[in-house]
Amino acid sequence: MSKFALYNGYLLDGTQNMTPQKGLAVLVENGKIRSVVADTAIPKGFPKIDLEGQYLLPGLINLHVHLAGSGKPKKKQTDPIKAVKLVTANAWTKKLGMALVAGYARQQLRSGVTTIRTVGGILDFDSRLRDAINAGKAVGPRILAGNMAVSVPGGHMAGSLAHVAHTPEEAADFVSQIASTGADLIKLMVTGGVLDAVRQGEPGVLKMEPALIKAACDRAHALGLKVAAHVESPEGVRAALENGVDTIEHGAMPDESTLALFRETGASLVTTISPALSYALFDTSVSHATPMQKYNGKIVMDGIVGCAKACLSAGIPVGLGTDTACPYVTQYDTWRELVYFRRFCGVTATQALYTATLGNAKIAGIEKETGSIEAGKSADFVVCRDNPLNDLTTLREPSIVFFRGKKIAPRQSRIREVDQELDNYL
Numbered sequence: 001m002s003k004f005a006l007y008n009g010y011l012l013d014g015t016q017n018m019t020p021q022k023g024l025a026v027l028v029e030n031g032k033i034r035s036v037v038a039d040t041a042i043p044k045g046f047p048k049i050d051l052e053g054q055y056l057l058p059g060l061i062n063l064h065v066h067l068a069g070s071g072k073p074k075k076k077q078t079d080p081i082k083a084v085k086l087v088t089a090n091a092w093t094k095k096l097g098m099a100l101v102a103g104y105a106r107q108q109l110r111s112g113v114t115t116i117r118t119v120g121g122i123l124d125f126d127s128r129l130r131d132a133i134n135a136g137k138a139v140g141p142r143i144l145a146g147n148m149a150v151s152v153p154g155g156h157m158a159g160s161l162a163h164v165a166h167t168p169e170e171a172a173d174f175v176s177q178i179a180s181t182g183a184d185l186i187k188l189m190v191t192g193g194v195l196d197a198v199r200q201g202e203p204g205v206l207k208m209e210p211a212l213i214k215a216a217c218d219r220a221h222a223l224g225l226k227v228a229a230h231v232e233s234p235e236g237v238r239a240a241l242e243n244g245v246d247t248i249e250h251g252a253m254p255d256e257s258t259l260a261l262f263r264e265t266g267a268s269l270v271t272t273i274s275p276a277l278s279y280a281l282f283d284t285s286v287s288h289a290t291p292m293q294k295y296n297g298k299i300v301m302d303g304i305v306g307c308a309k310a311c312l313s314a315g316i317p318v319g320l321g322t323d324t325a326c327p328y329v330t331q332y333d334t335w336r337e338l339v340y341f342r343r344f345c346g347v348t349a350t351q352a353l354y355t356a357t358l359g360n361a362k363i364a365g366i367e368k369e370t371g372s373i374e375a376g377k378s379a380d381f382v383v384c385r386d387n388p389l390n391d392l393t394t395l396r397e398p399s400i401v402f403f404r405g406k407k408i409a410p411r412q413s414r415i416r417e418v419d420q421e422l423d424n425y426l
């Protein structure tokens with residue numbers, strides 16, 4: 001339908017102090033919210049969709065997604081460079097790879113995520129899928145595409161989802177190359193991570209020297225693109241902020257000088273508890289992590305949670321992402337990140353939901369387009385049977401999803417072993 005009215009539900013508008021509002025109808029026309037009116041004031045010509053007392057809220061936004069994987073855990077770690085070479089070997093394998101990426105994007109949408117920001121992908125698959133969705137040729141969420149990232153020799157995702165820069169000039173050139181593929185942002189791999197750490201107690205080692213960070217950020221900003229950085233150590237956070245990065249992805253325990261840098265630069269934090277949880281808290285017989293990976297995973301998780309708490313206390317913008325495709329982080333479980341944010345960072349359910357909607361939209365620079373239920377914005381909605389402000393787990397099974405005014409069936413095939421393990425941490 002080109003226009004319709006959603007009524008007889010409870011409205012959660014996505015704003016910071018949202019409360020359930022009854023007696024309101026949301027008028028949708030040509031994929032956008034025309035207005036919010038009283039249930040009794042629905043104009044003629046707007047077919048009514050009865051929400052039957054359910055809860056209507058903005059579609060969720062996931063700021064940290066890799067579309068090239070399911071998140072299904074494996075007993076043995078695969079070689080990402082070989083995997084990407086296989087997918088990009090020829091036209092047929094690329095077509096298959098694109099189909100897989102498109103399928104994972106549909107999972108995001110069906111789970112109630114109407115916007116994703118990808119931060120490291122295969123070639124230009126993400127922006128091509130974005131364009132196909134925007135043209136109505138594919139079904140999926142709004143995509144802010146990062147495409148390939150920039151790393152350094154021996155750096156995170158080097159040679160798989162990231163170009164390898166040896167000099168500042170080469171880093172800047174790679175930024176221009178990524179921009180030419182239609183990317184919406186640039187991703188830098190500033191530090192290592194849990195899986196590529198070589199010593200116990202030293203995850204997140206600084207890999208990208210400050211001169212390379214600055215050269216990449218300067219070029220990206222000159223092209224009108226923001227920069228997100230994979231960072232998992234205090235040293236990496238400082239280097240990233242001092243040299244122009246706009247969002248710190250993951251994070252690490254900050255001191256007062258680091259918090260001052262956040263404020264001075266206007267940078268934001270994107271918290272990702274989901275990927276660290278299995279390494280830090282699961283028994284190694286379940287996670288298949290080595291003892292060193294478990295030890296380092298705990299350091300990284302404590303740093304991510306500590307950074308989020310410190311930034312929240314200091315009034316620094318904090319967003320949420322899941323780092324999907326990591327082990328035990330599926331394309332349909334964004335709702336779990338909200339639960340972890342509340343459990344480990346001590347926020348309210350209202351704050352968690354705000355962060356995953358309008359708060360994330362502000363960090364991504366799309367708050368005029370989506371993130372809240374207001375006139376003029378895209379008709380991106382999730383309908384839940386129960387009040388998520390009372391229980392965030394109700395987001396697990398939305399009854400309806402709308403994206404740009406189109407109704408999406410929220411059917412989903414789940415990975416049973418993932419649910420069994422992760423449900424212990426709700």
